[in-house]
Amino acid sequence: MNIFWDNILKFPRFFISVLMGFFLTTFNPFFELLRHKKNRFIYILSISFFIIAFSRILKLMLALN
Known part of the structure; x- marks a missing residue:
């Protein structure tokens, strides 16, 4: 035991x-991916766009104002 x-x-x-x-x-x-300087801007921009789009979709789906 x-x-x-x-x-x-x-x-x-x-x-x-x-x-x-x-x-x-x-x-x-x-x-x-963030180690390469030339790709860093595009990568951060695409991640921020994804987060903003995802939060807006959730706000519209849940009817949050």
């Missing part, structure tokens, strides 16, 4: 490491 509780206590650390690994592998290519 002692081994069971040891495994249960290890789960939060495993969960945090899995989440950190997910975010690192997901966002690493975006940070690699």
Whole structure:
């Protein structure tokens, strides 16, 4: 029974490491794109346009004023 509780206590650390690994592998290519100076402006402009469009769509869908 002692081994069971040891495994249960290890789960939060495993969960945090899995989440950190997910975010690192997901966002690493975006940070690699920001290293090139000539692509940086286009990349930031397209991300900001996407965020603005997404927020406007959500405001219209949810009827927020």
